[in-house]
Amino acid sequence: MLYDRYRGPLLGYVLRSVRGDYEYAEDVVQETMMRAWRNSPALDPDRAGPWLFTVARHLVISGHRRRAARPAEVPIAEREFASGDDDIDRVLQAWQVAEVLRGLSRDHRQVIIELFYRRRTVSETADQLGIPIGTVKSRSFYALQALRAALEERGVTGS
Amino acid sequence: MGCLITSSIGAYLLDAVDPAEREQISQHHTWCDECRDEVIDLAALPSILHHVFAGRRRTATPADTRDDDSLA
Numbered sequence: 580m581l582y583d584r585y586r587g588p589l590l591g592y593v594l595r596s597v598r599g600d601y602e603y604a605e606d607v608v609q610e611t612m613m614r615a616w617r618n619s620p621a622l623d624p625d626r627a628g629p630w631l632f633t634v635a636r637h638l639v640i641s642g643h644r645r646r647a648a649r650p651a652e653v654p655i656a657e658r659e660f661a662s663g664d665d666d667i668d669r670v671l672q673a674w675q676v677a678e679v680l681r682g683l684s685r686d687h688r689q690v691i692i693e694l695f696y697r698r699r700t701v702s703e704t705a706d707q708l709g710i711p712i713g714t715v716k717s718r719s720f721y722a723l724q725a726l727r728a729a730l731e732e733r734g735v736t737g738s
Numbered sequence: 739m740g741c742l743i744t745s746s747i748g749a750y751l752l753d754a755v756d757p758a759e760r761e762q763i764s765q766h767h768t769w770c771d772e773c774r775d776e777v778i779d780l781a782a783l784p785s786i787l788h789h790v791f792a793g794r795r796r797t798a799t800p801a802d803t804r805d806d807d808s809l810a
Contacts, residue, residue: 614785630782637785676786694754695787701749719748723780730786 582612585627589635596639611635679729687722694719741772751780 586608593604611634615627680688693704694715705712743766749755750763767773 615781627778630778633782634785637782637788680787690748691752691787694749694752695784699754700756701754704754713745716749717745719752719754720745720776721748723748723751723783726783726787727780730783 585631586612588628589631592632593635593639596636607635607638610638675733679726679733682729683722683725686718687725690715690719691722691726741770743767743770744773744776747773747776747780751777751784753784 589608589611590604593607594601597603597607611631614634615631680691683691689708690704693699693707694701699707701712701715705715708715710718743763746755746759746763747767750760755763763773767777
């Protein structure tokens with residue numbers, strides 16, 4: 580089971596980065612697992628490690644579900660994020676992601692912005708960009724592949 | 739590329755497909771090796787994309803991104 584295998588390592592990894600806040604670390608691990616399950620019910624446990632850690636790390640960096648009941652918590656500076664046992668060496672800064680996005684082709688960047696950042700549906704995006712729905716879909720697929728390749732080039736995907 | 743569903747995976751991972759299609763694709767890649775491999779490869783990206791705005795504001799609005807020359 581994915582959960583059994585990765586819960587311990589993920590928890591340890593996140594705990595180091597949230598200064599031992601166990602409840603918050605558990606939240607992050609739960610959310611990571613939920614996303615794993617939601618995205619891929621049959622995710623191969625042998626291959627899941629790198630991206631599970633990536634998802635967990637980004638949940639922490641983005642302050643996912645920070646508990647309002649704990650005002651004493653300070654935002655985690657990215658440089659304080661422990662690199663731990665995972666393969667990812669660099670901490671990804673927001674400006675670096677923006678830079679990678681700018682480096683994509685205009686077609687690829689457009690569909691990512693419309694679908695992801697502006698939260699438009701496929702058909703809304705098709706209308707907005709004046710292209711067929713099928714093109715929006717295939718273009719978004721290639722856009723993500725291009726994004727991944729660009730991130731790999733910068734050494735940030737850790738796979 | 740052999741599977742016709744594969745080209746929908748981008749929209750699926752970016753959460754831009756309707757619930758029915760989402761369910762279809764979600765079930766599909768439990769048995770389709772090609773699609774499952776692609777999902778595994780790309781699934782971490784939405785979290786990384788979210789990070790562009792995480793430090794500045796909780797969610798980006800269309801007006802915000804329209805005026806954001808850095809991403810235009």
